[in-house]
Amino acid sequence: MEQIIVIRISDPDGSIFRSIMGALQGKDVQILHAADLDPSALTLGDIQIFPEQRRVTKAGVEIRLNYGEFSILYCMARCPGRVFSREQLYNAAWGEDYELGTNTVDNTIWRLRNKLEPDPKHPIYIKTVFRVGYKIEANKQ
Template identity: 45%
Template sequence: MKTILIIEDNQEIAELERDFLEAAGITAEIAETGTDGLDRALHQDYDLVLLDIMLPGLDGFEVCRRLRAEKDVPILMVSAKREDIDKIRGLGLGADDYIIKPFSPMELVARVKAHIARYERLTAGAQAANAAVIHCGDLTIETDKHRVFVGPKEVTLTHKEFELLVFLARNQGIVFNRERLFEKVWGYDAEGDTATVMVHINRIREKIEPDPSHPIYIETVWGAGYRMKEC
């Protein structure tokens, strides 16, 4: 059974989330402060962290930053304010996705399941299905080892950034709009906020492009979407 950590100071909301997740076969533990949540997330193994932004102790932004620096676990951030979403995008915290309160419990369950399933396929299924090395100029992607190199230097990507890069690299020259990438990489239909795709593209460019403002690997096709150059 999968186990996730809910970091949420509102006990009623946290217990409601836990009840719906457990009804779907997912064990959920609750931490009521950012400090406690970060400590548990760092020292225990969870399949996903559901992280509220407004928390006592450390806020969700700081928890996300510290957790992402240490572990590669799916992080789904929760906010009651749309203004916070701009901060998530702008800071590039490393969260894999976000959801705005109030939300449907069924949507929450669907997103949690999708992220866990995608992460499992990436970390466990890659060896069996796509144990290959992709080369493109100075860029090397070792899909079976979850490693990316620019020249001799290894760069660190989150699992969602890695999955997005691999998808584009395996479909070189093909243009995908944000909705299509959202569906393919995030694992559910494109009714969510596809600005998530743009944020991840920008973060990948910052890590692999010689000049992120003039990308040579991941190209923007204005009015159409993104494509990986043919190598």
């Protein structure tokens, strides 16, 4: 019988971990860290995002994105359906405070749509949320 045990604790000195490992001594144990379970690629329909290489493909063809384009796409793709304000996306891409009135995020979204959407004027992946910001729609084909 296979069992899965999930433990999440604050263990600054590691004593709890050592106690648990002592109790499991001699048992068939596999330790997985949550960080190791992150997918190597995020998938949105025919778009795949490879964060470790900062690489994006569409239908298997590599799409060249600049630093800001990739950063904004990756930020939204990690949380499909979540609405991000322009300020949040700007900060995620450039790590700076957003200056009101700048259209940098809007221009970056426009370029992303032109590179990734089948019909940029009627996007299926990158949606505008009126007066709020942008979001990624997941599971689109």
